[in-house]
Amino acid sequence: MALYSVNSAGRSLLAQNGRYKLRWRSAYVATLCDLESKSLLLTQQKWNDSWEGLRAALVIAHPGHELRIHHWLERSKPQVFVLTDGSGLTNSSRTHRTEALLELATAVKGPIFGSVSDKQFYEAIVAGDADLFVALSHDLATALDESGVDYVVGDAVEGVEPGHDVCRLIVNAAVKRIEASCGRRLGNFEFLVEGPPDACPPAGRDQAIVVTLDEEAYRRKLEAARAYPELAIDVERQVNSHGADAFRVEYLLPVRYDFEIASRFDHPAIYESRGEKLVAKGVFAEAIRFRRHIAPLAARLERDAGTSIR
Numbered sequence: 001m002a003l004y005s006v007n008s009a010g011r012s013l014l015a016q017n018g019r020y021k022l023r024w025r026s027a028y029v030a031t032l033c034d035l036e037s038k039s040l041l042l043t044q045q046k047w048n049d050s051w052e053g054l055r056a057a058l059v060i061a062h063p064g065h066e067l068r069i070h071h072w073l074e075r076s077k078p079q080v081f082v083l084t085d086g087s088g089l090t091n092s093s094r095t096h097r098t099e100a101l102l103e104l105a106t107a108v109k110g111p112i113f114g115s116v117s118d119k120q121f122y123e124a125i126v127a128g129d130a131d132l133f134v135a136l137s138h139d140l141a142t143a144l145d146e147s148g149v150d151y152v153v154g155d156a157v158e159g160v161e162p163g164h165d166v167c168r169l170i171v172n173a174a175v176k177r178i179e180a181s182c183g184r185r186l187g188n189f190e191f192l193v194e195g196p197p198d199a200c201p202p203a204g205r206d207q208a209i210v211v212t213l214d215e216e217a218y219r220r221k222l223e224a225a226r227a228y229p230e231l232a233i234d235v236e237r238q239v240n241s242h243g244a245d246a247f248r249v250e251y252l253l254p255v256r257y258d259f260e261i262a263s264r265f266d267h268p269a270i271y272e273s274r275g276e277k278l279v280a281k282g283v284f285a286e287a288i289r290f291r292r293h294i295a296p297l298a299a300r301l302e303r304d305a306g307t308s309i310r
Protein backbone atom coordinates (compact mmCIF):
# COMPACT_ATOMS: atom_id res chain seq x y z
CA MET A 1 0.00 0.00 0.00
CA ALA A 2 1.40 3.37 -0.97
CA LEU A 3 2.15 5.69 1.91
CA TYR A 4 0.08 8.39 0.36
CA SER A 5 -2.86 6.49 -1.09
CA VAL A 6 -6.40 7.75 -0.70
CA ASN A 7 -9.00 5.40 0.75
CA SER A 8 -12.52 4.85 -0.52
CA ALA A 9 -13.90 7.66 1.61
CA GLY A 10 -11.54 10.05 -0.14
CA ARG A 11 -9.58 10.50 3.06
CA SER A 12 -5.82 10.43 2.83
CA LEU A 13 -4.11 7.66 4.72
CA LEU A 14 -1.51 10.19 5.80
CA ALA A 15 -4.25 11.93 7.73
CA GLN A 16 -5.66 8.63 8.92
CA ASN A 17 -2.46 7.35 10.46
CA GLY A 18 -2.32 10.27 12.82
CA ARG A 19 0.93 11.78 11.60
CA TYR A 20 -1.02 14.72 10.33
CA LYS A 21 -2.90 15.15 13.54
CA LEU A 22 -4.35 18.64 13.62
CA ARG A 23 -3.00 20.88 16.33
CA TRP A 24 -4.72 24.08 15.52
CA ARG A 25 -8.43 24.19 16.12
CA SER A 26 -10.56 27.06 17.20
CA ALA A 27 -14.02 28.31 17.86
CA TYR A 28 -14.12 29.22 14.18
CA VAL A 29 -14.95 25.60 13.40
CA ALA A 30 -18.55 26.09 14.46
CA THR A 31 -19.09 28.83 11.92
CA LEU A 32 -17.20 27.52 8.91
CA CYS A 33 -20.20 27.14 6.71
CA ASP A 34 -21.81 30.39 7.72
CA LEU A 35 -22.38 32.26 4.49
CA GLU A 36 -22.19 35.50 6.40
CA SER A 37 -18.55 34.78 7.27
CA LYS A 38 -16.07 37.59 7.33
CA SER A 39 -13.99 36.14 4.50
CA LEU A 40 -16.92 36.16 2.12
CA LEU A 41 -17.65 39.74 2.94
CA LEU A 42 -13.99 40.52 2.36
CA THR A 43 -14.21 39.47 -1.27
CA GLN A 44 -15.94 42.79 -1.78
CA GLN A 45 -13.24 44.76 -0.01
CA LYS A 46 -9.65 45.67 -0.58
CA TRP A 47 -7.61 43.02 1.14
CA ASN A 48 -4.73 45.36 1.73
CA ASP A 49 -6.80 47.30 4.24
CA SER A 50 -8.20 44.25 5.97
CA TRP A 51 -5.73 41.37 6.18
CA GLU A 52 -4.21 42.07 9.57
CA GLY A 53 -6.00 40.20 12.29
CA LEU A 54 -7.47 37.65 9.90
CA ARG A 55 -6.55 33.99 10.16
CA ALA A 56 -3.93 33.10 7.56
CA ALA A 57 -2.22 30.00 6.20
CA LEU A 58 0.98 29.75 4.20
CA VAL A 59 1.52 26.77 1.87
CA ILE A 60 4.94 26.37 0.25
CA ALA A 61 6.59 23.59 -1.73
CA HIS A 62 9.96 23.87 -0.02
CA PRO A 63 11.22 25.03 3.36
CA GLY A 64 12.85 28.44 2.89
CA HIS A 65 10.25 30.04 0.60
CA GLU A 66 8.95 31.84 3.66
CA LEU A 67 12.00 34.12 3.53
CA ARG A 68 10.46 35.87 0.52
CA ILE A 69 7.51 37.05 2.60
CA HIS A 70 9.20 37.19 5.96
CA HIS A 71 7.61 40.41 7.22
CA TRP A 72 4.10 39.34 6.22
CA LEU A 73 4.79 36.12 8.13
CA GLU A 74 5.92 38.08 11.20
CA ARG A 75 2.79 40.19 11.13
CA SER A 76 0.16 37.63 10.18
CA LYS A 77 1.59 34.63 12.12
CA PRO A 78 0.07 32.09 9.73
CA GLN A 79 -0.30 28.36 10.09
CA VAL A 80 2.52 27.13 7.82
CA PHE A 81 2.38 24.05 5.58
CA VAL A 82 5.51 22.81 3.82
CA LEU A 83 5.05 20.07 1.23
CA THR A 84 8.58 18.63 1.00
CA ASP A 85 11.60 18.44 3.25
CA GLY A 86 13.79 20.56 0.95
CA SER A 87 16.43 17.84 0.71
CA GLY A 88 16.77 18.34 -3.05
CA LEU A 89 19.47 16.05 -4.37
CA THR A 90 20.88 15.44 -0.87
CA ASN A 91 19.55 13.29 1.95
CA SER A 92 19.39 16.21 4.37
CA SER A 93 16.08 17.76 5.30
CA ARG A 94 16.14 21.48 6.00
CA THR A 95 12.75 21.73 7.71
CA HIS A 96 14.47 22.43 11.05
CA ARG A 97 15.62 25.82 9.69
CA THR A 98 12.06 26.79 8.83
CA GLU A 99 10.86 25.53 12.21
CA ALA A 100 13.40 27.79 13.94
CA LEU A 101 12.31 30.75 11.79
CA LEU A 102 8.64 30.14 12.60
CA GLU A 103 9.41 29.99 16.29
CA LEU A 104 11.15 33.37 16.17
CA ALA A 105 8.20 34.85 14.28
CA THR A 106 5.71 33.06 16.57
CA ALA A 107 4.05 31.53 13.52
CA VAL A 108 2.47 28.10 13.76
CA LYS A 109 3.70 24.86 12.19
CA GLY A 110 0.88 23.16 10.26
CA PRO A 111 0.05 19.44 10.13
CA ILE A 112 1.73 19.03 6.73
CA PHE A 113 5.37 19.78 7.26
CA GLY A 114 8.00 18.19 5.04
CA SER A 115 7.03 14.55 5.42
CA VAL A 116 7.72 13.93 1.71
CA SER A 117 11.25 14.15 0.30
CA ASP A 118 11.95 16.13 -2.85
CA LYS A 119 12.99 12.88 -4.52
CA GLN A 120 9.62 11.23 -3.71
CA PHE A 121 7.82 14.32 -4.97
CA TYR A 122 9.79 14.38 -8.23
CA GLU A 123 9.40 10.66 -8.83
CA ALA A 124 5.65 10.78 -8.24
CA ILE A 125 5.32 13.55 -10.86
CA VAL A 126 7.36 11.61 -13.41
CA ALA A 127 5.49 8.38 -12.69
CA GLY A 128 2.12 10.10 -13.14
CA ASP A 129 1.25 8.96 -9.63
CA ALA A 130 -1.29 11.62 -8.75
CA ASP A 131 -2.38 9.96 -5.49
CA LEU A 132 0.31 11.75 -3.49
CA PHE A 133 -0.89 15.15 -4.68
CA VAL A 134 -4.57 14.35 -4.28
CA ALA A 135 -3.86 13.17 -0.72
CA LEU A 136 -1.96 16.36 0.05
CA SER A 137 -4.84 18.47 -1.31
CA HIS A 138 -7.31 16.51 0.83
CA ASP A 139 -5.21 16.92 3.97
CA LEU A 140 -4.68 20.59 3.25
CA ALA A 141 -8.39 21.23 2.64
CA THR A 142 -9.29 19.46 5.88
CA ALA A 143 -6.70 21.38 7.89
CA LEU A 144 -7.67 24.77 6.41
CA ASP A 145 -11.33 24.02 6.94
CA GLU A 146 -10.98 22.85 10.52
CA SER A 147 -8.70 25.74 11.43
CA GLY A 148 -11.11 28.36 10.15
CA VAL A 149 -8.52 30.03 7.93
CA ASP A 150 -9.72 33.21 6.21
CA TYR A 151 -7.10 33.30 3.49
CA VAL A 152 -4.27 31.20 2.15
CA VAL A 153 -0.97 32.33 0.66
CA GLY A 154 1.26 30.06 -1.42
CA ASP A 155 3.79 29.66 -4.22
CA ALA A 156 2.92 31.11 -7.61
CA VAL A 157 3.08 29.21 -10.90
CA GLU A 158 6.23 30.46 -12.64
CA GLY A 159 7.29 27.55 -14.85
CA VAL A 160 10.66 27.49 -13.10
CA GLU A 161 10.41 24.70 -10.52
CA PRO A 162 7.76 22.01 -11.05
CA GLY A 163 7.35 21.59 -7.28
CA HIS A 164 6.29 25.23 -6.93
CA ASP A 165 3.72 24.92 -9.71
CA VAL A 166 2.35 21.69 -8.27
CA CYS A 167 2.14 23.34 -4.84
CA ARG A 168 -0.06 26.05 -6.35
CA LEU A 169 -2.29 23.42 -7.99
CA ILE A 170 -2.65 21.65 -4.62
CA VAL A 171 -3.61 24.92 -2.89
CA ASN A 172 -6.13 25.74 -5.61
CA ALA A 173 -7.59 22.23 -5.33
CA ALA A 174 -7.93 22.59 -1.54
CA VAL A 175 -9.63 25.99 -1.89
CA LYS A 176 -12.03 24.56 -4.49
CA ARG A 177 -12.76 21.55 -2.30
CA ILE A 178 -13.69 23.71 0.68
CA GLU A 179 -15.92 25.80 -1.56
CA ALA A 180 -17.57 22.65 -2.98
CA SER A 181 -18.21 21.44 0.57
CA CYS A 182 -19.80 24.46 2.16
CA GLY A 183 -19.72 27.42 -0.19
CA ARG A 184 -16.98 29.18 1.74
CA ARG A 185 -14.43 30.73 -0.61
CA LEU A 186 -11.12 31.43 1.09
CA GLY A 187 -9.00 34.38 0.05
CA ASN A 188 -6.30 32.92 -2.20
CA PHE A 189 -2.96 34.70 -2.73
CA GLU A 190 0.36 33.88 -4.33
CA PHE A 191 3.88 35.24 -4.27
CA LEU A 192 6.74 34.82 -6.69
CA VAL A 193 9.46 32.51 -5.41
CA GLU A 194 11.85 33.07 -8.32
CA GLY A 195 10.63 36.18 -10.12
CA PRO A 196 11.17 39.79 -9.00
CA PRO A 197 9.73 40.20 -5.48
CA ASP A 198 8.72 43.82 -6.14
CA ALA A 199 6.65 42.99 -9.24
CA CYS A 200 2.93 43.65 -8.97
CA PRO A 201 0.89 43.57 -12.20
CA PRO A 202 -1.58 46.48 -12.42
CA ALA A 203 -4.47 44.02 -12.88
CA GLY A 204 -4.12 42.60 -9.38
CA ARG A 205 -2.92 45.69 -7.57
CA ASP A 206 -6.23 46.75 -6.04
CA GLN A 207 -6.75 43.33 -4.44
CA ALA A 208 -3.12 42.61 -3.52
CA ILE A 209 -1.71 42.58 -0.01
CA VAL A 210 1.30 44.88 0.01
CA VAL A 211 3.74 44.74 2.92
CA THR A 212 6.45 47.39 3.01
CA LEU A 213 9.43 46.77 5.26
CA ASP A 214 10.93 49.45 7.47
CA GLU A 215 14.65 49.30 8.27
CA GLU A 216 14.14 47.09 11.32
CA ALA A 217 11.92 44.59 9.47
CA TYR A 218 14.40 44.49 6.58
CA ARG A 219 17.25 43.83 9.03
CA ARG A 220 15.31 40.93 10.56
CA LYS A 221 14.62 39.53 7.07
CA LEU A 222 18.33 39.61 6.22
CA GLU A 223 19.11 38.01 9.57
CA ALA A 224 16.60 35.21 8.86
CA ALA A 225 18.22 34.61 5.44
CA ARG A 226 21.68 34.44 7.07
CA ALA A 227 20.36 31.84 9.52
CA TYR A 228 19.55 29.59 6.54
CA PRO A 229 23.01 28.45 5.32
CA GLU A 230 21.53 25.80 2.99
CA LEU A 231 20.02 28.64 0.94
CA ALA A 232 23.06 30.94 0.90
CA ILE A 233 23.76 30.30 -2.81
CA ASP A 234 20.10 30.82 -3.75
CA VAL A 235 19.84 34.02 -1.72
CA GLU A 236 23.00 35.40 -3.33
CA ARG A 237 21.74 34.48 -6.80
CA GLN A 238 18.40 36.18 -6.18
CA VAL A 239 19.93 39.32 -4.70
CA ASN A 240 22.24 39.53 -7.72
CA SER A 241 19.33 39.14 -10.14
CA HIS A 242 16.75 41.38 -8.49
CA GLY A 243 18.84 43.77 -6.37
CA ALA A 244 18.76 43.84 -2.56
CA ASP A 245 16.23 46.69 -2.41
CA ALA A 246 13.62 44.62 -4.27
CA PHE A 247 13.21 42.60 -1.07
CA ARG A 248 12.02 45.64 0.90
CA VAL A 249 8.47 45.07 -0.29
CA GLU A 250 6.35 41.93 -0.30
CA TYR A 251 3.46 41.46 -2.70
CA LEU A 252 0.79 38.85 -2.14
CA LEU A 253 -1.19 38.77 -5.35
CA PRO A 254 -4.77 37.51 -5.72
CA VAL A 255 -4.90 34.16 -7.53
CA ARG A 256 -7.19 34.48 -10.53
CA TYR A 257 -6.84 30.99 -12.00
CA ASP A 258 -7.55 27.45 -10.89
CA PHE A 259 -6.01 24.61 -12.91
CA GLU A 260 -5.40 26.14 -16.34
CA ILE A 261 -1.78 27.18 -15.87
CA ALA A 262 -0.31 26.69 -19.37
CA SER A 263 -0.61 30.39 -20.19
CA ARG A 264 1.23 31.52 -17.07
CA PHE A 265 4.76 30.98 -18.38
CA ASP A 266 6.68 30.64 -21.64
CA HIS A 267 7.12 27.19 -23.12
CA PRO A 268 9.05 25.03 -22.85
CA ALA A 269 9.12 25.63 -19.10
CA ILE A 270 12.51 26.42 -17.58
CA TYR A 271 12.35 23.20 -15.56
CA GLU A 272 12.20 21.14 -18.77
CA SER A 273 15.64 22.25 -19.95
CA ARG A 274 17.05 22.00 -16.43
CA GLY A 275 15.65 18.49 -16.17
CA GLU A 276 17.27 17.52 -19.48
CA LYS A 277 20.66 18.58 -18.11
CA LEU A 278 20.14 16.52 -14.95
CA VAL A 279 19.13 13.52 -17.06
CA ALA A 280 22.31 13.96 -19.12
CA LYS A 281 24.32 13.92 -15.88
CA GLY A 282 22.58 10.72 -14.81
CA VAL A 283 20.83 12.34 -11.82
CA PHE A 284 17.32 11.57 -13.07
CA ALA A 285 16.01 8.98 -15.51
CA GLU A 286 13.46 11.37 -17.03
CA ALA A 287 12.90 15.13 -17.16
CA ILE A 288 9.59 16.59 -15.99
CA ARG A 289 7.58 18.00 -18.92
CA PHE A 290 4.62 20.31 -18.66
CA ARG A 291 2.43 18.55 -21.25
CA ARG A 292 3.34 15.02 -20.30
CA HIS A 293 3.43 15.30 -16.51
CA ILE A 294 2.07 18.55 -15.05
CA ALA A 295 -0.98 19.07 -17.28
CA PRO A 296 -2.48 15.60 -16.54
CA LEU A 297 -1.81 16.14 -12.84
CA ALA A 298 -3.66 19.47 -12.99
CA ALA A 299 -6.58 17.72 -14.71
CA ARG A 300 -6.72 15.01 -12.02
CA LEU A 301 -6.65 17.60 -9.22
CA GLU A 302 -9.40 19.55 -10.97
CA ARG A 303 -11.62 16.46 -11.25
CA ASP A 304 -11.08 15.65 -7.58
CA ALA A 305 -11.55 19.22 -6.32
CA GLY A 306 -15.29 19.08 -6.94
CA THR A 307 -15.74 16.40 -4.28
CA SER A 308 -16.86 17.32 -0.80
CA ILE A 309 -14.56 17.32 2.21
CA ARG A 310 -17.09 15.66 4.43
Ligand SMILES: [Zn+2]
Nearest residue numbers: 061062161164
Ligand atom coordinates in the same frame (compact mmCIF):
# COMPACT_ATOMS: atom_id res chain seq x y z
ZN1 LIG B 1 11.56 25.91 -3.95
